[in-house]
Amino acid sequence: MLSRAYEDELFRKLYLLASEEIEGLTDEFCMRCHSPIGVYLKEIPPADGSKLSDIAKRGISCDFCHTVSGYEKIGNGNYELSPGMVKRGPFEESKSPGHETTYSELHTKSEFCGICHNLYHPTNNIPLELTYTEWKEGPYAEEGIQCQDCHMRQSPGIPATGITERPDYPGIAGAGGGKRSHLYTHYFVGANTIPQVQTDKSYEQMAMERLQAAATLEITLPANITPGTESTVKVKITNAGAGHYLPTGLTELRQMWLYLKITDNSGKVTYESGSLDDKGNIDKASIIYHSVFADKDGNPTEKVWKIESPISDNRIPPKESAIEEYSFTIPAGANLPFDVEATLKYRSAPQHLVDELFGEGKTTPLIVDMVTEKSQIK
Ligand code: HEC
Ligand code: HEC
Ligand code: HEC
Ligand code: HEC
Known part of the structure; x- marks a missing residue:
């Protein structure tokens, strides 16, 4: 997703819509994170990308990340860059035939990611997306487990979350380099499974594996159920595997919901x-985990640039749980047993929004079943 941060069709469509609706005010701001080289080279504006060089279109590329030398403050893409022949990385003694190298402790820490994975509204300063802060205030930061320890230890078949192993990959990073105890993988897989965006099937598969190692479910049935009277089923959802809230990031768009x-x-x-x-x-009556924000008239909006105030946020912090209650009545005279099935589902964007942006019926964000639990009323 990092390499596609600019070319990503969902990003581009929303970016151009923002540019149109507020007359270019966000043109440069969005691109600080989505095409940092484009901003550095002053190739933005125009928003249509007609001045962007090929390297800027490659989104967040090798050279960009390994040129970051510090930050002014966490969030909103406030990185400091030192472009040139010196590349920065995690090894104290490292020699490359292609360029000079220098050790950067920053690259081994979550703060490096937090420079972009914390987003505040640029004028009213409302916190919009705070993956870094959610991590920083949670149990993984306390244990010293960084973003890199989950997102740069994943490989096909090994999601590397809070409930799976997060193995070392020993090896040599480049010709002439020494043997390292661990080479950080660079798949950077999150949860994105929108076909028009996540075009590589192996990444889609890894995103599914990550989502399927993120949460657990537990169903509790009432001790006695009498047909004809109302009963309550409880479902407990635990954020067991994510280092931040579940879901995180762009959660004014992302949807995680419970199917019962x-x-x-x-x-x-x-x-x-x-x-x-x-x-x-x-269905409007469903339980959806996301963040909801209001525009200036107090109406819910999915467009970040219109946000004026927060409305609600029911997402689940790391290693914490939510308990949902469902009331229902088994018809009088019905024969038991009844089966109860709960599934936690995820998709990267709501259907109505992709219909609006891509055209009706043009694309369907994949719905991933994260975890299913079954029980029986006997
Ligand atoms: C999003 C930023 C980012 C991008 C893009 C990126 N890297 Fe890295 N890279 C890192 C970080 C962070 C580390 C160190 C992780 C740690 O030590 O915790 C790293 C580590 C490395 C290392 C040290 C060996 C290892 O794997 O641990 C090499 C070599 C490297 N990157 C090369 C590359 C190349 C080549 C590309 C492009 C194909 C690239 N990087 C793209 C952030 C990035
Ligand atoms: C220059 C800003 C920047 C930095 C630094 C950065 N990211 Fe990102 N990251 C982004 C943007 C922008 C996207 C979204 C790209 C898209 O979806 O179009 C993204 C996407 C991702 C995704 C995929 C999300 C999904 O929906 O599947 C993961 C995972 C991720 N980043 C992890 C990291 C980690 C871990 C680090 C630190 C080692 C890091 N990023 C550093 C800007 C950044
Ligand atoms: C303990 C492991 C763990 C740590 C630590 C961790 N993550 Fe994640 N991350 C996950 C899992 C599991 C998912 C998939 C479930 C979800 O979307 O939350 C995920 C998803 C994501 C996504 C995709 C969200 C979406 O719905 O598009 C992004 C972006 C991301 N992480 C960034 C980060 C950043 C930045 C950090 C550090 C501040 C970090 N992660 C730390 C496990 C981790
Ligand atoms: C501070 C850095 C930053 C800025 C500024 C920023 N973004 Fe992002 N954007 C991200 C990160 C990080 C992600 C990935 C988060 C996740 O996966 O949940 C992302 C993801 C997205 C996505 C989702 C893409 C997909 O395929 O799922 C869209 C759309 C998007 N951004 C639009 C915008 C627009 C429009 C603006 C300007 C109004 C903007 N962004 C400004 C960091 C930023």
């Missing part, structure tokens, strides 16, 4: 929550 289904002993669905309508939108 109760079926009678003939297989007929008698209760359902979290299903999709015929347009692919989540």
Whole structure:
């Protein structure tokens, strides 16, 4: 996703919409993180990218990251750069035939990522996306586990989350380099599974593996259930594997939600929550974990540039849980058992938004089943 941070169609469409709606005010701001070389070379504006060089279109590339030499403050892309022949990295003694090298402790710490993975509204300063702060105030920061320890230890089949192993990959980083106890992988996989954006199937697979090693579910049934009277099923969702809130980042768009289904002993669905309508939108009464912000009139908006105040945020902090309650009535005279099934689902963007941006029916963000739990009312 880093290499596609500029070419990403979802980004570009929202970026151009912002530029149009507020007359270019965010043109440079967005690109500080999405095409940092473009901003450095003053190739932005214009927003349409017509002045961007090829290297700037490559988003966040090798040379950009290994040229970061510090930051003014965490968030909003306030990095300091030292372009030139010296490349910065995690090894104290490192020799390259292609360039000079220098050790950078910053590259081994979450603060490096936090420079861009914390986003505040540039004029009203409202915190919009705070992955770094969510990590910093949580248990993983306390244990010294950095962003790099999960996101740069993943490889196909090994998601490297809080509940899986996060192995070392010993080896040699380049010709003539010494043997290292661990080479940090550079897949940088998050959760993105939008077909128009995540075009490489192996990355889509790794994003699914990461999501499927992020949470656990537990269903609690009432001790006694009498058909004809109301009962309550409880579902506990634990953020077991993510180093920040679940979900994190662009959570005014991302959707994680709970699907619950109760079926009678003939297989007929008698209760359902979290299903999709015929347009692919989540039923309004469902439990969705996300952040909701309001525009100047107090109406919910998914457009970051219009945000004036926060409305709600029910996401789950690292190693913490949420408990949801569902009330339902098993019809009087029904024969038991009834099956209860809960699934935590995720998609990177709501259907109505991609329909609006890409055209109706043009693309469908993949829905990933993160975890499923079953129980039976006997
Ligand atoms: C998002 C920023 C980012 C990008 C893009 C990036 N790197 Fe890195 N790279 C890092 C960080 C951070 C580390 C050190 C991780 C640590 O030590 O915790 C690293 C480590 C390295 C190392 C040391 C060996 C290792 O793997 O640990 C080499 C060599 C390297 N990067 C080369 C590259 C090349 C080549 C590219 C482009 C294909 C690239 N990097 C792209 C951030 C980046
Ligand atoms: C120059 C700013 C910048 C830096 C520094 C940076 N990132 Fe990012 N990162 C981005 C942007 C922008 C995107 C979104 C690209 C997109 O979706 O178009 C992104 C995307 C990601 C994703 C993929 C998210 C998804 O939806 O799948 C992961 C994972 C990630 N970054 C991890 C890291 C880690 C770990 C570090 C530190 C080693 C880091 N990033 C450093 C700007 C940055
Ligand atoms: C303990 C392991 C762990 C640590 C530490 C960790 N992450 Fe993650 N990260 C995950 C898991 C698991 C997911 C997938 C579930 C989710 O989306 O939260 C994820 C997802 C993401 C995503 C994609 C969110 C989305 O929905 O598009 C980004 C971006 C990201 N992480 C960045 C970071 C940054 C930046 C840090 C450090 C400040 C960090 N992560 C620290 C495990 C970790
Ligand atoms: C401080 C750095 C920063 C700035 C400034 C920034 N972004 Fe991002 N953007 C990110 C990061 C980091 C991600 C990945 C977060 C995640 O995956 O949840 C991201 C992801 C996105 C995505 C999701 C792409 C996808 O494929 O899922 C869109 C769309 C986006 N940004 C639009 C914008 C727009 C429009 C602006 C300007 C109004 C902007 N961004 C400004 C850092 C930034």
